[in-house]
Amino acid sequence: MPFALDVAIKASLLLLLAAATVAVARRAAAAERHFVWTLALAGLLILPVLAVALPWRLPVVPAPVARPTASQPDQAASDVPAFRVTAPQEGAGDARTALPAAPRSVGAEPASPAPSPRSSLLDAWSLERGLRAVWIVGLGLVLARLLVGVLALRWLLRGAREVGDREWIAALEAASERLDLTAPVRLLESPHANMPMAFGVRRPVVILPMEADAWPAELRETVLLHELAHVRRGDVLSNLVGQVACAVYWFHPLVWGAARRLRMEAERACDDLVLRAGAPPSAYAGHLLEMAQTAGTMRALALAVPMAQRSEFEGRVLAILQPDVARHPLKRHAAAFGAFLLAAVAVPLAALGPARPESAQAESRATRAEVAQAAPVAHAEAVHAAELQAPTANPDPRPSPDPDRTTSPNQDAEQLPQGGATATAGLIAALADDDPAVRLAVVHALGERQDTAAINALLQALRRDPSREVRRMAAWALGEVEDARAVPGLVAALREERDVETRRQIVWALGEIESVDAVSGLGAALRTEDDPETRRMIVWALGEIESADAVPHVVAVLRDADVELRTKAAWALGEIESPAAVEPLATALAQERVVEVREMIVWALGEIEDVRAAPALEAALRDTSLIVRRKAVWALGELDELRTAPAGLIAALRDADREVRRTAAWAMGEIQDPAAVPGLVALLRDADLETRRTAVHALGEIRGTAAVEALVAALRDEDPEIRRLAAQALGNR
Amino acid sequence: MRRHPLDGRVALWLLAGALVPAGLVAQAPRRDEAAAATAILAAGRGATPVLCELAARTIESQWGWGGGGDIRAPRDAAVRAALLIANHRLADPAAVPLLSAALADADACVRRLAAPLLGRLDHPTARAALRAALRDESSTTREAAAFGLGFTEDPATIPALLGGLQDPVARVRVASAWALGEIEDPRAIGALVRLLREDDDAEVRAAAAWALGRIEG
Numbered sequence: 001m002p003f004a005l006d007v008a009i010k011a012s013l014l015l016l017l018a019a020a021t022v023a024v025a026r027r028a029a030a031a032e033r034h035f036v037w038t039l040a041l042a043g044l045l046i047l048p049v050l051a052v053a054l055p056w057r058l059p060v061v062p063a064p065v066a067r068p069t070a071s072q073p074d075q076a077a078s079d080v081p082a083f084r085v086t087a088p089q090e091g092a093g094d095a096r097t098a099l100p101a102a103p104r105s106v107g108a109e110p111a112s113p114a115p116s117p118r119s120s121l122l123d124a125w126s127l128e129r130g131l132r133a134v135w136i137v138g139l140g141l142v143l144a145r146l147l148v149g150v151l152a153l154r155w156l157l158r159g160a161r162e163v164g165d166r167e168w169i170a171a172l173e174a175a176s177e178r179l180d181l182t183a184p185v186r187l188l189e190s191p192h193a194n195m196p197m198a199f200g201v202r203r204p205v206v207i208l209p210m211e212a213d214a215w216p217a218e219l220r221e222t223v224l225l226h227e228l229a230h231v232r233r234g235d236v237l238s239n240l241v242g243q244v245a246c247a248v249y250w251f252h253p254l255v256w257g258a259a260r261r262l263r264m265e266a267e268r269a270c271d272d273l274v275l276r277a278g279a280p281p282s283a284y285a286g287h288l289l290e291m292a293q294t295a296g297t298m299r300a301l302a303l304a305v306p307m308a309q310r311s312e313f314e315g316r317v318l319a320i321l322q323p324d325v326a327r328h329p330l331k332r333h334a335a336a337f338g339a340f341l342l343a344a345v346a347v348p349l350a351a352l353g354p355a356r357p358e359s360a361q362a363e364s365r366a367t368r369a370e371v372a373q374a375a376p377v378a379h380a381e382a383v384h385a386a387e388l389q390a391p392t393a394n395p396d397p398r399p400s401p402d403p404d405r406t407t408s409p410n411q412d413a414e415q416l417p418q419g420g421a422t423a424t425a426g427l428i429a430a431l432a433d434d435d436p437a438v439r440l441a442v443v444h445a446l447g448e449r450q451d452t453a454a455i456n457a458l459l460q461a462l463r464r465d466p467s468r469e470v471r472r473m474a475a476w477a478l479g480e481v482e483d484a485r486a487v488p489g490l491v492a493a494l495r496e497e498r499d500v501e502t503r504r505q506i507v508w509a510l511g512e513i514e515s516v517d518a519v520s521g522l523g524a525a526l527r528t529e530d531d532p533e534t535r536r537m538i539v540w541a542l543g544e545i546e547s548a549d550a551v552p553h554v555v556a557v558l559r560d561a562d563v564e565l566r567t568k569a570a571w572a573l574g575e576i577e578s579p580a581a582v583e584p585l586a587t588a589l590a591q592e593r594v595v596e597v598r599e600m601i602v603w604a605l606g607e608i609e610d611v612r613a614a615p616a617l618e619a620a621l622r623d624t625s626l627i628v629r630r631k632a633v634w635a636l637g638e639l640d641e642l643r644t645a646p647a648g649l650i651a652a653l654r655d656a657d658r659e660v661r662r663t664a665a666w667a668m669g670e671i672q673d674p675a676a677v678p679g680l681v682a683l684l685r686d687a688d689l690e691t692r693r694t695a696v697h698a699l700g701e702i703r704g705t706a707a708v709e710a711l712v713a714a715l716r717d718e719d720p721e722i723r724r725l726a727a728q729a730l731g732n733r
Numbered sequence: 734m735r736r737h738p739l740d741g742r743v744a745l746w747l748l749a750g751a752l753v754p755a756g757l758v759a760q761a762p763r764r765d766e767a768a769a770a771t772a773i774l775a776a777g778r779g780a781t782p783v784l785c786e787l788a789a790r791t792i793e794s795q796w797g798w799g800g801g802g803d804i805r806a807p808r809d810a811a812v813r814a815a816l817l818i819a820n821h822r823l824a825d826p827a828a829v830p831l832l833s834a835a836l837a838d839a840d841a842c843v844r845r846l847a848a849p850l851l852g853r854l855d856h857p858t859a860r861a862a863l864r865a866a867l868r869d870e871s872s873t874t875r876e877a878a879a880f881g882l883g884f885t886e887d888p889a890t891i892p893a894l895l896g897g898l899q900d901p902v903a904r905v906r907v908a909s910a911w912a913l914g915e916i917e918d919p920r921a922i923g924a925l926v927r928l929l930r931e932d933d934d935a936e937v938r939a940a941a942a943w944a945l946g947r948i949e950g
Contacts, residue, residue: 423945426926430942433935441939442929445946 004131007048008252010349014043015254017345022261029326030268030319031233035335037262038238039342041245044255048248050350135251142247153199156207160190163208168220172206175224178277181232189213195291196223201240204231222279222287229270233329238262264315271320272327285320424449428457436467443470447477455481459489462506468499475502479509487513491521500531507534511541519545523553535560536568543572550576555584559591566597574604582608586616595625602628606635611642621648630659637667645673653679662691669698677706684714684722692722700729708733770828770850774835777846785842793849793884826856833862836881837874844877852884860885864893872902879905883912891916895924903934910937914944922948 018040022033163169172187189208198206206227212220230236242259249255271288275281319325427449430442443461446454455478462474475493478486487510494506507525510518519542526538539557542550550572557569570588573581582605589601602620605613613635620632633652636642645668652664653676665683668676676698683695696714699707714726777788832854835847851859863885866878879897882890894916897909910928913921922945929941 422926423922423948426922426929427942427945430929430938433938435935435938438929438935438938438942441942441946445942445944448946449949 004135007051008249010047010051010352011044011249011252012254013349014040014047014346015258018258027326029328029330030265030272031328031330032334034233034238034262034265034269035330035338037258037265038241039338041238041242041255041258041262043342043346044245044249045241046346047350050347138250139247142250146243146247156190156192157188157205159192160188160207163187163189165213167217171217171220171224172228175221175228175277179225179228179232179273181228183231185228185231196227198227198230199236201234201236204236206231218283219287219290222274222284223291225274225277225279226270229273230266232273233266233269235266235270238266267316268319269329271316272325273329275320276327276329281320281323285317288317288320421453424451424453428454431457431461436465436470439465439467439470440473443473443477447473447480450481452481452483452485455483455486455489459486459493462489462493463496468502471497471499472502472505475505475509479505479512482513484513484515484517487515487517487521491518491525494521494525500534503529503531504534504537507537507541511537511544514545516545516547516549519547519549519553523550526553526557532562532565535562536565539565539568539572543568543575546576548576548578548580551578551580555581558584558588563594563597566592566594567600570597570600570604574600574607577608579608579610579612582610582612586613589616589620595628598623598625598628599631602631602635606631606638609638609640611639614639614642614646618646618648621646621652626657626660629655630657630663633660633663633667637663637670642671643673645671645676650676650679653683658688658691661686662688662694665691665694665698669694669701672702674702674704674706677702677704677710681710681713684710684717689721692719693725696722696725696729699726700732767825767828767831770831773850774831774838774843774846777842778840780842782842785845788842789845789849792846792853826854826858828854829856829858829862832859833866836863836866836877837869837871841873844873848877848881849884852881860887860890864890867893867897872900872905875900875902875905876908879908879912883908883915886916888916888918888920891918891920895921898924898928903937906932906934906937907940910940910944914940914947917948919948 018036021036022028025032025036168187172185176182176185183204186203186205187208188205189210189212191210193207193209196206196208196212198204206224208223212223215223239262242262245255246259271284274284424446427442427445431439433439433442439461443458446458458474458477458481462471462478465471465474475490478490490506490510490513494503494510497503497506503525507522510522522538522542522545526535526542529535529538535557539554542554554569554572554576557565558573560566560569566588570585573585585601585605585608589598589605592598592601598620602617605617617632617636617639620628621636623629623632629652633649636646636649649664649667649671652660653668655661655664661683665680668680680695680699680702684692686692686695696711699710699714708730711726711730714722715730717723717726773788773792777785780788829851832847832851835843836851838844838847851863860882863878863881866874867882869875869878875897879894882894891913894909894913897912898906900906900909906928910925913925925941925945925948929938929945932938932941
């Protein structure tokens with residue numbers, strides 16, 4: 001953000017704060033309001049100085065981040081930054097070594113002199129300069145106006161002479177005394193002055209018009225009181241602060257308004273001082289009126305404080321005549337507190353700045369962590385999906401010299417007509433390059449571009465290229481292009497390929513494309529494949545494709561010797577969600593020895609939601625593993641059309657494990673069997689609030705009088721939360 | 734004698750009011766950018782290639798360690814310095830002369846670190862310095878300059894980089910192609926395709942292919 005804009009916004013904030021303070025402190029005396037405005041305007045002058053001088057920044061608004069962190073999903077997910085200096089695993093191989101590494105030249109040449117910076121006229125720099133020039137011109141104009149004021153004062157003083165009249169001097173002394181003013185004040189009269197005014201900071205002067213000699217004693221007294229009040233209050237100084245603030249912020253209308261308020265409040269505060277010194281309000285108002293009439297068209301001199309100005313006159317007179325207005329001067333502790341507040345506001349305000357990218361990043365990282373923590377553990381889905389989709393992350397070869405940045409996916413939709421065609425055609429032509437490293441880079445680039453026009457060329461490379469790195473990369477690229485037209489070629493290549501890493505990469509690509517056409521090919525490969533990891537990936541790919549055609553292939557490995565393969569098979573069946581898998585899964589559940597596999601089978605049955613899984617799941621309620629039991633309770637609640645709560649599930653409402661009880665209560669709300677009512681009523685006494693809530697909710701779902709009676713009884717529960725939920729549940733019926 | 738309200742006691746309160754928020758804010762990172770740049774360049778001088786690469790990647794990616802106090806793993810000064818600056822996008826043109834001098838440094842790691850620092854320094858004078866360095870007599874300086882321009886994300890640097898594709902030294906062409914791939918402007922496609930077809934150096938052709946993969950459209 002440009003500095004000027006930054007400061008202008010902060011200035012507005014400060015002034016609005018001052019305005020709010022004044023508005024809130026309605027009953028405050030004019031002196032106090034004046035002090036608030038003085039502080040605010042002084043704060044405005046300090047603000048840019050602080051903003052430059054403060055060595056810290058308080059990041060608030062995220063600054064625009066050049067590269068969205070979203071394009072680095074795997075890095076953002078882990079807290080420890082991966083530098084990826086080591087080659088990525090799976091399928092990437094040594095691809096990156098062959099690619100244009102970020103230039104790190106080693107050949108040391110004698111250093112040449114540093115080039116001098118040269119700024120272009122066309123860039124943003126010049127705009128900044130232009131704005132600065134405009135600002136300086138404005139500043140100069142306002143300062144010139146101030147200077148005119150000073151010159152006018154000089155001119156006033158030139159013809160002035162000291163007042164020697166005894167009566168005047170006595171009146172001056174008397175007024176000083178009444179106002180507690182000890183500093184000596186010079187009293188002058190000038191032929192050019194048409195109204196009394198005070199100025200000077202260190203050697204205060206009150207200047208009177210020549211006709212003042214003709215004034216009655218009463219008028220003299222009030223005039224002197226008023227002008228000395230200005231001196232006493234230091235209004236010349238605060239007025240100067242306001243004028244300078246106007247000069248610096250000449251473009252800012254709020255500042256002009258604030259300066260005007262400042263002058264107004266100064267006058268009123270002086271009026272208050274005069275009245276407190278004993279002048280009768282009506283007489284004083286009359287004198288003011290007289291002054292204002294003589295002042296005529298005279299413009300206020302910037303640096304002096306004239307006694308009366310027409311524009312603000314009415315309000316002043318009214319304020320003078322009003323009996324119940326607070327007129328006390330500024331109290332010491334109020335001033336001190338105000339000063340404290342100003343500093344406490346201005347310093348952090350000046351330090352505010354746009355947040356650096358890393359704080360945005362940290363934020364997103366934090367929210368990600370929060371989301372991860374908030375994810376319900378009861379639902380196995382997220383956990384398993386994340387675990388099983390791990391293979392997808394691997395094949396990304398990232399051979400770039402700067403592997404941190406990959407282009408975002410989903411860019412195949414729009415293709416610039418000419419440049420795109422040229423680039424893809426040029427790359428395809430370069431697939432004939434003699435150097436395998438060049439071909440590798442070309443294949444990678446085609447994968448990055450995700451251009452379907454490259455499918456045939458990539459399939460050619462996959463099946464014909466002598467370098468297996470290139471073949472591997474071609475498989476990756478086809479997975480990136482993600483087009484079903486590549487499937488037959490990929491399946492054929494899977495059959496032919498002898499390099500195991502390339503086969504895995506092909507399987508990965510088929511899992512990415514998610515086309516049903518790949519199912520039979522993958523099934524055949526699953527039967528012939530020897531490599532355990534490739535077999536797991538095949539099952540993963542079949543799960544990703546989510547086609548019921550894959551069920552026989554996956555069921556065939558449910559009893560495989562490889563535990564991990566069995567787990568993935570169960571996961572894949574849960575993804576496919578075909579009822580055809582229920583029986584095989586139920587059989588496998590009864591015979592499975594490994595807890596993790598049983599857990600995954602139970603999860604899959606819950607996902608399939610077929611009611612025929614109920615007996616197997618009820619048996620799983622008696623599983624030795626708590627994890628399996630928990631999941632079985634959840635899975636039973638998921639089953640469609642299960643309207644009778646199994647006895648084991650009703651018993652689970654009394655389970656020793658809190659999560660089992662809670663999930664059972666939730667399941668009862670899904671099954672809606674009145675037989676569960678007694679068990680749910682008992683749960684209303686549960687130690688866990690969430691369980692109690694879930695039980696009330698379940699009672700609300702169940703039809704029949706028993707549930708209604710239970711809810712009515714719960715209306716008298718000692719826990720207000722339960723009473724509220726019960727009332728809500730009854731109301732919803 | 735009664736004095737004006739803005740007396741010594743008020744000044745004391747002003748000071749106190751300034752100090753309290755100052756203390757709260759003081760924990761925010763310092764922004765002495767030229768000093769930070771100096772520190773990282775000094776730390777990188779003479780670093781082994783692997784460590785230098787590690788440090789440079791950290792600068793390029795702007796990753797932090799999250800905590801800051803948690804820097805245990807890297808024992809090397811270059812890496813530590815990189816980690817310190819990783820969270821820090823330079824914006825102060827005061828660092829430009831320092832960094833552009835470092836582009837011409839005899840030490841490879843100093844050049845390697847200076848290029849992304851300068852490229853990411855968000856100020857027109859930094860880009861001007863890089864463009865000037867791309868016309869330097871020394872090919873290592875030109876290479877570092879081209880490399881640094883890749884971090885500017887500024888399409889205005891494309892003409893200079895297209896010139897870099899014609900450089901007699903292959904590594905400068907590699908760096909220029911890489912930088913054009915980073916800037917991702919389709920206007921570079923024609924020149925890159927030509928480079929991919931015609932360049933004698935395999936590394937340059939590979940770089941051109943890589944860049945074509947980066948550029949959308």
